[in-house]
Amino acid sequence: MELYVEDYGGGSVTKLKGVADNFMKALEARPEIEEVYSPYEVNYPQYTVTVNASLCKRYGIEPASVLSVLNGYIGGNYASQFNSFGKLYHVMLQTDPGLRMNKDDLNDIYVVTEKGGYTPITELITLKKTYGLQSLNRFNLFQGISVELTPAEGYTSGDVIDVVSEVSAATLPQGYGYEYTGTAREEASSSSATAWVFALSLLLVYIVLCCLYESLLIPMAVMLSVPFGLVGSFMLINLAELENNIYMQVGIIMLIGLLAKTAILITEYACERRREGMPIAAAALDAAKARLRPILMTALTLIVGLMPMIFERGAGAMGNVTLGLCVVGGMLVGTLALLLFVPVFFIFFQTMEERFRPRPAMTTLAVLTAVCLLSGCKTYMC
Structure with a gap:
C-alpha cells in the first residue's frame, strides 16, 4: 500500500520530512504493519550545475541550450518516432550508460557554437558536490512524500487503513495530512460508503415489501x-x-x-x-x-x-x-x-x-x- 504525507500549508520540505519520519515511526510500532518504507531523502548526494552565462554569450550559445544538451546526454530526450513492421517506435537521445558513469565523462560532451564549431560542455559549466532534495514531489497540488506500507501476516489492508487513520490523528500536526494512491485509494474511499450501501439496500427492500403487503x-x-x-x-x-x-x-x-x-x-x-x-x-x-x-x-x-x-x-x-x-x-x-x-x-x-x-x-x-x-x-x- 502506498500513501503520500502532504503539507497543506506550503512549508519547507525539511519539516515535511521530519513529520513524515515521526509518522512512519508511529506506524512501525503497530503490530498490524510489518514494514514502513520511504525512498525520499532531503540529504541526497548530487551535483549543482552552474552555467557560465557570460562565456556562453561569447560563444553565441544560449544557457538553455547547454542545459538541454546536458539533459539529453545524461537524462535522455525524445527525438522522433518511426513505424516499422506495423509497430511504432520512439527515438530517444541518450549517452550509453558506460560513458556517463562519473563527472569526468562530461569532457566527451560538446555543444555547438554559433560559428558551427564545438566546445566541451565542461568549459561552460561548473560542478559543485552538494546534498539536497532528491526531488520535489506533489500530490493533488500539495507537497508530498511517498510512504509504502506492508501489512503484517494475519492482517488485511482494511486493518492497515484503520491503523493509519488512528496514527495520523495522534501524530500528524495541524496543516499536515495524507492521501492514498493506487488500489488503496479506491479501497479507502469505498470502505466509508459500504455501510451506506448496505443500509440503502435494506431500506429499498423494506419499502418494496411495504408496498407489496x-x-x-x-x-x-x-x-x-x-x-x-x-x-x-x-x-x-x-x-x-x-x-x-x-x-x-x-x-x-x-x-x-x-x-x-x-x-x-x-x-x-x-x-x-x-x-x-x-x-x-x-x-x-x-x-x-x-x-x-x-x-x-x-x-x-x-x-x-x-x-x-x-x-x-x-x-x-x-x-x-x-x-x-x-x-x-x-x-x-x-x-x-x-x-x-x-x-x-x-x-x-x-x-x-x-x-x-x-x-x-x-x-x-x-x-x-x-x-x-x-x-x-x-x-x-x-
Whole structure:
C-alpha cells in the first residue's frame, strides 16, 4: 500500500520530512504493519550545475541550450518516432550508460557554437558536490512524500487503513495530512460508503415489501430473516481465512435479495391463507409446508451452481472463491433459518398488525358505509 504525507500549508520540505519520519515511526510500532518504507531523502548526494552565462554569450550559445544538451546526454530526450513492421517506435537521445558513469565523462560532451564549431560542455559549466532534495514531489497540488506500507501476516489492508487513520490523528500536526494512491485509494474511499450501501439496500427492500403487503409490520418478518444468512456468510468466510473484500460485499448484497425472495414465498402464502379466514398459526405452518420444496430446490440449485467457483484455482481465483463461499454459506444457514423463524415472525407481526389495525374486511365495510352516507343512499344498511 502506498500513501503520500502532504503539507497543506506550503512549508519547507525539511519539516515535511521530519513529520513524515515521526509518522512512519508511529506506524512501525503497530503490530498490524510489518514494514514502513520511504525512498525520499532531503540529504541526497548530487551535483549543482552552474552555467557560465557570460562565456556562453561569447560563444553565441544560449544557457538553455547547454542545459538541454546536458539533459539529453545524461537524462535522455525524445527525438522522433518511426513505424516499422506495423509497430511504432520512439527515438530517444541518450549517452550509453558506460560513458556517463562519473563527472569526468562530461569532457566527451560538446555543444555547438554559433560559428558551427564545438566546445566541451565542461568549459561552460561548473560542478559543485552538494546534498539536497532528491526531488520535489506533489500530490493533488500539495507537497508530498511517498510512504509504502506492508501489512503484517494475519492482517488485511482494511486493518492497515484503520491503523493509519488512528496514527495520523495522534501524530500528524495541524496543516499536515495524507492521501492514498493506487488500489488503496479506491479501497479507502469505498470502505466509508459500504455501510451506506448496505443500509440503502435494506431500506429499498423494506419499502418494496411495504408496498407489496400494504403494511409496516408484516415486512419485518422478511427483514429479520436476512441477518441469519449474513451470519452464515461471515462464518464460512472466517473458517476459510479469507478477508472482507469487494467480492464478499457484492455477494452479501446479492444474498440479501435472495434471502428476502425466499422469505417472501412463505410470507405471501401465509397472508393469502389468512385472508381466506385461516387462523394465524395455521396459516404460517401451512405456508412453511407448502413452500418447503420450492425453497429447497432454489437454494440447492444455487449452491450447486456456485461450487465450481469455490474450487477454482489459478490467477484471480480468490475473488471467485470469496464470492462463492459468501453466497453458499449464507444460503445454507439462511435457508434453514428461514424455514424455522419466518413462520414465527409472521405469527408475531400478523398478530400485532391485527391488534393495532382493523381487518381488511372491516375496513372495506367502513369505506362502503361512508360512501353511501356521502352519496345520500338510504339503502346502505342492507
